Each structure stands twice: as C-alpha cells, then as structure tokens.
Amino acid sequence: MPFSVLKISLLFLLLVTMTQMAICRIIHVGPGKAFKNIRPALLEAKDYDTVYVYHSFYKEGNIVINKKIVMIGVDQPVIDGDKKYEVVSIKSDDVVFKGFQVQNSGFASLNDPGGIKVYDANDVVIENNLLENNFFGIYIQYGKNCIIRNNRVKAYGIEEQQIGNGIHCWKSDSLQIIGNHIQGHRDGIYFEFVTHSIIWCNISKYNIRYGLHFMFSNDDAYINNYFEANGAGVAVMYTKNVIMYGNTFKNSKGDASYGILLKEISDAEIRGNRFINNTSALFLEGANRMLIHKNVFSGNGWGLKIQANCMDNVITENNFAGNTFDISTNGSLVLNTFNDNYWDKYEGYDLDKNGIGDLPFHPLSLYSVIIENNPIAMLLYRSFMVTLLERTEKLIPSITPENFRDDRPVLKPYDL
Amino acid sequence: MIELNNISKSFGNTHALKNVSMHLKAGKCFGLIGPNACGKTTIIKSILNMVVPSAGNILFDGKSIKGDVSYKNHIGYMPQIGRYPENMSIKQVIDMIRDIRAYQGIEDKELYDAFGIDQFGDKKMRTLSGGTTQKVSATLALLFNPPVLILDEPTAGLDPISSELLRYKIIKERENGKLILITSHLLSELDDLLTDIIFMQEAEVLFNKSVGTLFEETGEERISKAVSKLLKIKRA
C-alpha cells in the first residue's frame, strides 16, 4: 500500500526533526535572560547548540569556546578582556562566532594574546565582529577552511614592538579572509605558512608596518584589496605561486616604504593593480618568472625598482604615468622583458599610425641611475643641471644600459 | 664761500688734479679756463662731489662737504653736456628736481619763460636737440634761486639769441651778489661776465687773478688777448 508507506515516512521524518530540536538547544545570555554571563552558558552548552548573547558588557576574563556551537551577538554585545586576558579562544571545529564587539585583550609579547584566537580548528567562521584595541585582532593557528569575514579590526598602536597584527594566520590552509577592515595594528594581515587561501576585498590602512605581510605562503591569491598609508606598504617574501589581482596600493611613503615589496618570489602574477603615490610602487628583489601586466603606476617616486638579481620577469601592458622615475635598477644586467607598456615620458613618434611608437623607449633615466648609486643626489632633483644631463643622455646614451628598453611603447594609455 | 684746499685726483695713472687750491667768494664771477683736459670739469665735479678727490678737502661756507649733501641746495649746476633720463619729459624732469630740492622760496622763472620751456615741456628728453637740452639745463640751474651757480660750458650749443639771454642772466645774478663759476674755452664769450680768472694747465692752477689785475698787467682790454699775452710772458 503505497499510501501508508508515504504516511509512515512522513511520520518518521517528523519524529526525527523533533528529536533533533530536542538535541540542539538555543541558549540565551544577557540581562534578564536565563544566563547573566557567557561562561556559565558555555559550560551548559553542548555541541550544535546556538548561544544568543544580548547587548551588555561582559568582562569575564578569558572565554574559551571548546564546543561546536554557534555564538551570535545580538546588538553587538561587548566582551572585554580587561587588558589582561585573551578575550575569546576558539578551540573547537565548526564554531561560528558573529556579531560581537571584542575589546581590550591583554598586551604581552610572550603568548601573543588575541581578541579572537583560533587554535587547531577547522571550519570556524568569524564574522561581523568589531575588534577594538586588542594586541592581536584575530589570530588563527593551525586553522583550516576558516572564514574571516566583514570584521572591523582596530587598534591604536604606536610602536611596532608594542602591538600585534590585525589578522594573523600561521600554519593554516584554505582560509578565506574577506571584506575585513583593519587599521592601526603592526601588520594589517599577516600570513606565514598559509596555503591555498584567499584574501579578498579587505581594506588595510594606517598599520604601523605592513598592510599585508606574506611569508612562506604558497598558492594564495589576494584580490581587490585596498592598502593605504601603511608604514611600509605590503611585503611578499619567500613565496611561490601567488596571484595578485586588482589591488590598490596607495600612499606608502617613507624611506623603506613600498607599494609592494617582493623578495624571493617566483611564479606570481601581478595584474590589474593600481599603484598610486607611493615612494616606491613595486620593489622586486630576487623575483623570478613574474608576469606583471595591466597595472597602473601613477604618481609614484619610483614605479618599478627592479634589482639585478631578478630574471625572466615580463612587464607588459602597464601604464606608467606621473612617476618621478618609472624604473630604477642597481645593475646593468637586463634579464627581464619590457614590452607594450605605456610611458608618459615617451617622446617618440608613430608614423605608421599603429599606436606603437616607432622608436624604442629607454625607461631607465640617467638621473635614476645616479640616485641609485648616490641617493644624496636627490638634493638636485628638478635642477636645471639634472634636466640638462638627462637630455644629453637621451640623445647620446652612455651610462644607462642600451638594452634596457621597451621596443614597442604604446602611445596611448591603456584603459585600466 | 667755497674753498678748495690741496685737492688732488687721479684716474688710474693720469693725474686730473695736482694739489689744487682756490678760494671762491660770493658776488664774484670766476672763469675757469684752460686747454682741454686740464682738469676744469674735474674741479667742478669735485665741488659737487660727483668725483671724490683722492686728497685734500673742500669747504662750503666753512664746512667740509664730506658726507653732506644739503650744501647742494645752494648750488645750481649746469653740466657741459646735460644727460637726462631719456624716457622722461622736460616737465617730469623739472618736477622731479623740484621734488628733490623741496625749495620753499619763489622760483626764478625768468629763463624758463625766456626759453619758452612751457611750449615743449611734454617732449621726451631723448627727442631734444643739444641746444634745447642746454636750455633745460640752464633753466634747472637757475630755477631755485641758488646763491652759487656752477656753469660748465654754458653757451656751447646754444643759438646766439639764447646765448645772449643766458649771458645777460648771468650778469644779473652776479650783480645780485651770487657766486658764479664758469668754465669755457671760448674766451671771447667771457668778456663782461667775469670778475676773476683761474687758468689751469696740466692739472694745476697756473694763475688766479681778477680781471682788473690781468688787464693791468697785460695792458689789454679783452680777456682772450690778455690771457694769451700773459701766457707768452710766462713762457718767456
């Protein structure tokens, strides 16, 4: 009797659902609720429970989440670490932590206390939190498949040694760092031994050292992020297979300050980024087999500083406009290819009207070579003598390497 | 009124003045004469402090002229070749000098009217002929009724009528008790004007005599003849 089979099945389903509801409870924490404080509620909670925390001020020392629970802050309750404790420690897989304001973690350099710290956990989601004045903002070690999304991480660091990183990830895999806003930490986002991860749509500003600091982290992508006015810009070091698409690097100003500092990098693709008003936009040291294309370099002191130990890099279809020096290098060896770029300093002509200049462009100016050897010569920047020297060098190249050139400079900037 | 004591001046190796002394008194008209380049103009320029003497001192009314400019308020100077800012009109030049001298008394417009300066007062200085420029110079020298007049070749370049007007005016001012110092190498023009003659040669004063004494010594009645006769006597 097919009809009764259906009936029984439905009944069974209902039963199962009801049992399930009975197993995963909802716990309410807050003024006038079942629990006044978070810690007792967490003691009570079991795996797969949901804990709602209502708006209040919770100062309970270190809060440890070691069960697979969902914790949701209603109207952004404040959890305060009293400047002594790590505020929230997540030590279980499958935790969701969202909607809190986490503040005032302890400040110590020994055990790296964080606002929210994840220890050896998979599939943790940290979302829509506001982190204020913590030593480390969000700290993930040995995490996998974690999502850190839409958090605002803010600190008020003054010295590098006295503040931790905004989002710090160590020995992790398959992380998603999305849409966070980080400011005032040492490094905005820090990656060390993190693989197969994506950093997408974050804003990292006014951090003391790097907006993004990236070491020994292979096979990652960072896309559409915005880095501004970080002490030393963005650093990517000792890494392979990185993709950098559509990021903006702006206003990194200072002696050792770069839009991106690339050190010992290979097989990376840098595409569609915008480098605006940095002292040095892109600094390459020991970088090999990079594809740098469709980027905009505008208003920088140095567009591309490419050290002589870089080889097999292809720099193509970029716009260089309004930079003091488009390119500088510390040697005369040229093992990289520059082609099809737009250079606003190009003064050649295009008789055959194919959009490509008929004369090659030498992007390495004499003065940039002088400055590289003798930085104090910057004292003569914009003087009549330097202008004259540069003109002469353009007509009769003698010091700058002859083969350092773009054979097909385009006449109109790319629409990037 | 003006006293020069042992004035010397050299331009490089050439001596323009060697130990020149003279005493110029009010109510007299001195003629400073001598061959070209004998130092006449240098003396005048020294009095006006346009040339700074290498040695000696110059007194005006008993006071040294060093570091002082106010004494120039009492001097009307007519240069040998009047050099004026080319872009200024005659009236502007006169206005400017008037502004500088800040002369409070009544201006002596006799020459101004006689030369008809008003008619071409708007002309620019660069468009003027030598003669007209001289007229402007003469006018300026006399306009502020100064007690001392220093005239460097005053009649050179002037037409006979204007020349006569100027001579007449000089005599009149002498009668008014002014001190007048004139240089000229046209001795014939100086009759009736001078009361004294200072003859210079090779940067030194050869003689300084009143016209009366000169005529007495030589028995001549015209300055030019008297001077040449005296020179012959001296050489002999």
Add this chain to the structure above:
Amino acid sequence: MKGITKFVIADILKNRIILFYALILGVFSWSIFSLEDNTSKGIMSLLNIILLTVPLVSIIFSNIYMYNSAEFIELLVSQPVKRSAIWTSLFIGLAVALNVSFLVGIGIPVLLFVPFMTGMTVIITGMMITTIFVSIAMLCSILMRDKARGIGLSIMLWLFLSLIYDGLVLFFMFQYADYPIEKPMAIFSALNPIDLARIQVLLQVDVAALMGYTGAIFKKMFGTMTGYLVSLILMLLWIVIPFLISIKLFNKKDL
C-alpha cells in the same frame, strides 16, 4: 628718496619689456594650470620658470636698466640727494617693478589654483629670487664700467648659480660618496639661492620620490620652522650683502 623711488617705479612699469615679461609669465602659468589638473605637477612645471627665467630676466633687465640710468644717476648726484638714497631708490624701484610683474604673471594664477600655503611659498621664493637677482645685477653694474662687460658678468653669474654650481655639488657628491656627506652637501646647496628656492618649493609639493631617505634629510634640515627661518635669512643675506657692497662702491664712484 620717496620721490625718486616713485619716479623709478613709474619709469620701469612703463617699460615695454616689463609688461611683456608679466604677460609671458601670465601666459605660461595660466596655460600650465588650465592644462594640468594636478596642481603639484603644475607647480613643478612652474618651478622651471621660477628657477630659470625669473632670475635671468631679473638680472639682465636690472643690469641694462642700471647702465641706461647712468644719466639719471649723474643728474641726481649733482642734486642735494644722498648717494645711498639714489642707489636705494633704484634698487627699490627695480625690485618693486619686477616683483609686481612676477605677482601679476605668476602670483595671481598661483593664488587661484594652488592651496594657500603652497602658493605662498611659491610666491615668496619667487619674489626672493627676483629681488636677489636685482641686487646681484646692481653689484655687476657697479663692478663693470662697461655695459657689455657688465651684462656678460651678469650672465656668467646667472649661469654659475643656476647650472655650474649644481654641477659642482654633483661632482663633490661623487667624489666623496664614501663619506657621510649628506649634511655638508645640503648646507652647500643651501648657500645657492636658486637651490634653496627649489628645495623649499619641492618640500611644499607632494613628491613621492622625496619621501625617501634623502627626503627625510631634506625635511629635517629645511622643513622645520628653524629650517624655514634659516632659509629665509640666507635669502635675505643674498639680497642685503650684494646690495651693501654695491652701495659702498657707489659711494666712492666717480661720475
């Protein structure tokens, strides 16, 4: 003295070259600012004019004017006016007239297009440069009796300060590259008014390349309040010293 100064200013402002100078400066700066939407870049282009054209025009014009004023000076010396008053009047007249041209040609557009503080730095340094080169020109005119030689000397000095001096700076930089020469070099540059003006304007403009190592030295030496004051004093000395020497020589000059 007031009267003479007025005459001199009126006389120079009527001069066609001065009008033309103001006009050219105006055309340059208006076109720079209307073609360039980035004011920093505009100022950089303007800087070339301020550092090359302004000193050249100031020194040559003043020099020629001084030689052409020989008659005027002679006339005035025969009148009851102090020589120092004559000389000062000529100086003030030239400085005012050239600065007025500069203000009309460059000052107005700069004030309109450039943020106030930056604009004021550009204008003040430009005016300083103008006045400095008037002062130098007057010294040249008294040192050389002959007009051609005087103008030659002026051009030589201009060339020295705007080109050769920097060549020497660069030479020393390379010669002593192994030593800590930042400070001595910065001081050496600061002794040249054109370099000093250039550095002061550059400090006002947002140049990314200047944020580097040397830029920090720049900022430390010239960008502080003391730095500004010292720069200002150095420029004033460049005006006062040549002028005082020239006035001393003029007081002893035979006309």
